[in-house]
Amino acid sequence: MARLILLNKPYGVICQFSPSPPHQSLADYLDVPDVYPAGRLDTDSEGLLLLTDSGALQARIADPKHKLPKTYWVQVDGAPGDADLEPLRCGVDLGDFVTKPAQVRVIAEPPGLWPRTPPVRFRAAIPTSWVEIIIAEGKNRQVRRMTAKVGFPTLRLIRAAIGEYTLAGLAPGQWHELRVAAPKPPAPVAAPGRPKQRGRRGPNKVR
Template sequence: MTLILFNKPYDVLSQFTDRGTPATRATLSDHIDLPGVYPAGRLDRDSEGLLLLTDDGRLQARIADPRFKLPKTYWVQVEGEPDAAALDSLRRGVMLNDGPTRPAEVEVIGAPAIWPRHPPIRVRRHIPDRWLRLTIREGRNRQVRRMTAAVGHPTLRLVRWSIGDWTLGDLSPGQWRSA
């Protein structure tokens, strides 16, 4: 069995081919030349961080399937300064257009010591931003971004730090290693 931990850069698709027309976007094949592995789950093009790839279909399903409630932890830079009410809403679960989310674990953190994003996030001189550590146990489309927006704090940058016990560690964007 092969399991790869990959630090997916911003603006890279979580697939090996670009099905767009024309096919010009960066994909996993620009970074990983290892036949037979496939992503276990997804990470949006505008998100960064840990993506697991494996050649084991059962492990892939276990990682990606929300029934197993594998925790996924994100570092989320949000616009504004979330107050206790916003954080409590995330902890209870928020209502999205496709139903309520499960409760999240969330805390305000200092800016993590990570690589700069290219291009950088948009900065508004008169609007502060904060970093959160947010852990969810489901994986709806763009869920973290929709959750922070639902409590009034749009996501500016989203970095997945861990999936279960696997973490990014010291991987730089575009790098991968075997687990």
């Protein structure tokens, strides 16, 4: 069985255990040996971070080829309508890559949401909205780039779920541990055998 830790990473915490002033690190919240993040979460993003002591489980969670859905709550600048978000459902060109179709919908502010420290800077004349975005990719700052592409910059970003694992019951900085079955590592690929050498047939002899 593998250890799987669900951590609600606070804003401003860097996704590593080694010190990195002025940021706090994971070591400020977790005193658990031999576990490592399965994927990353930007320093200025909050929410669910999974850590494990199993390399195979780490790869299963982090590798986009397994298409594990990741759910984000995104507070954006402005008030997008359904049509504004439609390009994200089709995939948008971010310059260095085209995103895969995402599941996107406008939501109410998530219930029980904790205040961010420091607070988000608002503009009095412009409203803000919450959007739920579900993707199976994980490119650098992808969600922020997606909302900016359609004209609604991200103000606050919270990862609410990775696959079946969610933030439920976890305040910022809190974590709990599960024991889960680790996936089997892939079987090693056997090296191809050396082809048999066939003798060359000379010309037929004339009898």
